[in-house]
Amino acid sequence: MDRFAGNRTGGHPTQQSRWRAYHRENALRRVRGVTTWVTAGAATLAVALGGVFAASRALAANDQQNGTGTQQSGPQQSGGGSDDGGQNSTQQNQGNFQPPAQNPGFGGRSGSHTRSGGS
Amino acid sequence: MTRPGSTMTEPDPVGMAFDAIGTTAEVLVTEPARLDEAGALLRGELDLLDRACSRFRADSEISGLAAGAWQPVSPLLGETLAVALRAAELTDGLVDPTIGTALVTLGYDRDFAAVPRDSAAPAAPTGPAPGWWRVLLDRQGRQVLVPRGVVVDLGATAKALAADRAAALIAASCHCGVLVSLGGDVAVAGDPPAGGWRVGLGDDHTSSAPGDPVVTIVSGGLATSSITRRTWRRAGRTVHHIVDPRTGLPAEPFWRTVTVAAGNCTDANTASTAAILLGGDAPQWLAQRRLPARLVDVAGRITLAAGWPTGGNDVAGARWDRSRNGGAVVTRHVAGGER
Numbered sequence: 265m266d267r268f269a270g271n272r273t274g275g276h277p278t279q280q281s282r283w284r285a286y287h288r289e290n291a292l293r294r295v296r297g298v299t300t301w302v303t304a305g306a307a308t309l310a311v312a313l314g315g316v317f318a319a320s321r322a323l324a325a326n327d328q329q330n331g332t333g334t335q336q337s338g339p340q341q342s343g344g345g346s347d348d349g350g351q352n353s354t355q356q357n358q359g360n361f362q363p364p365a366q367n368p369g370f371g372g373r374s375g376s377h378t379r380s381g382g383s
Numbered sequence: 384m385t386r387p388g389s390t391m392t393e394p395d396p397v398g399m400a401f402d403a404i405g406t407t408a409e410v411l412v413t414e415p416a417r418l419d420e421a422g423a424l425l426r427g428e429l430d431l432l433d434r435a436c437s438r439f440r441a442d443s444e445i446s447g448l449a450a451g452a453w454q455p456v457s458p459l460l461g462e463t464l465a466v467a468l469r470a471a472e473l474t475d476g477l478v479d480p481t482i483g484t485a486l487v488t489l490g491y492d493r494d495f496a497a498v499p500r501d502s503a504a505p506a507a508p509t510g511p512a513p514g515w516w517r518v519l520l521d522r523q524g525r526q527v528l529v530p531r532g533v534v535v536d537l538g539a540t541a542k543a544l545a546a547d548r549a550a551a552l553i554a555a556s557c558h559c560g561v562l563v564s565l566g567g568d569v570a571v572a573g574d575p576p577a578g579g580w581r582v583g584l585g586d587d588h589t590s591s592a593p594g595d596p597v598v599t600i601v602s603g604g605l606a607t608s609s610i611t612r613r614t615w616r617r618a619g620r621t622v623h624h625i626v627d628p629r630t631g632l633p634a635e636p637f638w639r640t641v642t643v644a645a646g647n648c649t650d651a652n653t654a655s656t657a658a659i660l661l662g663g664d665a666p667q668w669l670a671q672r673r674l675p676a677r678l679v680d681v682a683g684r685i686t687l688a689a690g691w692p693t694g695g696n697d698v699a700g701a702r703w704d705r706s707r708n709g710g711a712v713v714t715r716h717v718a719g720g721e722r
Contacts, residue, residue: 361473361654362646363673363689364603369579370694371597376583377396377411377576379595380567380642382609 396562396576403429404437404542405494406566410553413560413576421553421561428549429565435460436541438483438534439494451531453521461524467540470653471515477657479628481513483534489622489633512628538624543606543652546570550648569605570648584677586611586640596677598692604648608655609640625659636681637662643669643676644691650674 398411399422410425412418435457437443448454456464467480486492488509518535519528529535547570550563554573562571562580571580579599585592586609598605610623610633625634641658645651654674658665666688669676675691687693 359469361650361672361674362603364600364644364646364675366601367675367690368582368598368600368605368644368692370692371579371581371583371599372694376581376597377398378409378562378564378569378580379583379585380564380569380605380607381585382567382607382612382640 396560396580398562401426404433404545404565405439405496406542407564408566409562409564410549411562411580412553412557413574414557417557417559421557424553424556425549425563428545428552431459432463432541432545436463436537438536438538445535445537448527448529450529450533453519453526453528455525456527458524461520461527463537463541463544464518464520464527464535465524466544466649467535467537468515468518468520470540470649473653474657476515476628477660478539478653479512479515480535480537480539481515481518481533482626482628482631483536484532485509485512485626485628485631486536486624487534488631489626509631511631512626514628539656540649540653542566543568543570543604543648546648547604567607568648568652569600571600571602571604575601584642586679596694598644600644603644603646604651605642605644606648606651606655607640607642608652608659610634610636610659611639625656627660634660635662638665638678639681639683640679641665641676642678643674645674 394413394415396411396413397415397418398409399418400407400409401422402408403426408425408429410418410421412421433440433443435444436459438445440446444457444460448456464480467478470478471480488507513530513533517530517533521527542565546563546565546568550561550570550572553561553563558573560571560573560575560580562569564570569580569582579601581597581599582605583595583597584607585595608625610625612623622633626632627634638659641655643651643655643658645654651674654669654672654676658669658676658678661668665678666676666686669688673689676688677691678686678688680686
């Protein structure tokens with residue numbers, strides 16, 4: 265059962281457009297791993313294989329920093345970015361989920377040390 | 384307790400619990416003499432977290448961030464933001480820290496204890512979250528840019544991160560086994576007690592019910608997400624705190640409660656939250672990531688994934704319903720539910 269099928273295929277056209285933009289943005293983030301950063305002088309320029317996306321992101325970041333930007337009304341293209349201060353916009357701690365070193369065992373009925381439940 | 388092959392009897396772990404960050408904080412240690420020290424360390428860690436990350440405190444660091452400009456952040460807030468953005472990336476945006484506006488609109492705009500439990504005013508829909516990718520964090524995690532109009536909520540991951548941090552800190556300082564639970568998000572570190580840490584499972588971390596299953600863990604973390612707790616009513620409808628960033632609304636009820644084990648509490652919490660949002664796709668999603676999980680749907684039917692142990696009521700009266708993904712996912716319909 266896909267509870268979200270209706271959201272993906274139905275709804276108002278504007279809503280559909282936002283959905284597509286949302287998932288397109290996520291897909292772009294997944295290829296961020298091929299992004300290359302080059303530092304030149306005082307400015308840091310983002311050079312991504314999808315360079316056009318990096319450029320638009322950099323412009324958006326600069327607009328924000330210079331006070332000329334307005335509230336972003338929709339998802340922005342991504343793939344990296346920079347600002348005049350030389351800060352690279354990126355995420356940290358990439359990688360996969362860390363599975364447990366040892367799966368949980370059955371605890372029997374001898375009581376518990378603590379509980380895990382909704383909070 | 385006695386370890387296999389040992390003639391020494393170990394004392395049972397001892398613990399303490401107190402209210403903090405809007406939930407229950409609990410610490411257990413295998414060395415009773417270190418309990419006070421462990422409690423003090425946990426309180427200190429939670430105080431730091433609250434001052435850095437709480438959106439309910441006007442004096443918190445995150446509340447003071449100016450929107451639309453690069454701002455320096457403390458190492459703790461930087462780490463917490465990085466963890467939140469990583470969670471979003473790992474879940475393809477399902478666990479998104481930019482749902483803050485949606486939560487505020489739904490009424491969760493203050494410490495949960497102060498949220499009106501029944502409000503006649505309907506919540507105006509906000510639509511999809513702005514998107515986690517719009518929050519920019521510099522490579523070192525020392526500066527952040529939050530665009531104007533984006534409200535960051537770190538609740539989904541900050542609590543679990545705090546459990547991981549506190550457990551590691553206490554184990555290193557007290558040189559013993561430790562379990563930290565923050566509202567049922569459990570992290571363990573150091574040498575576990577004989578037989579492992581026994582964790583009871585249920586919809587509510589504060590109260591048990593007959594037949595609740597118990598599992599043991601020896602490392603990493605365990606987290607449970609549930610739509611039955613932290614609920615309130617708006618205009619006659621029950622809403623809860625797990626918001627779907629794709630809609631800006633509470634997740635549609637499919638799973639009542641999901642418990643996940645992972646290499647740390649942060650990953651367990653991230654996955655359990657995502658599972659609530661994934662609905663029927665969750666078991667396979669968890670199995671593909673080798674994250675053992677126990678999922679209870681709204682009708683009380685139990686699904687086990689990726690090597691979650693069977694036992695107790697999880698097998699009593701069960702019938703095999705389906706198996707897929709090489710047997711990594713099984714659904715067991717427990718006669719009459721669990722309780």
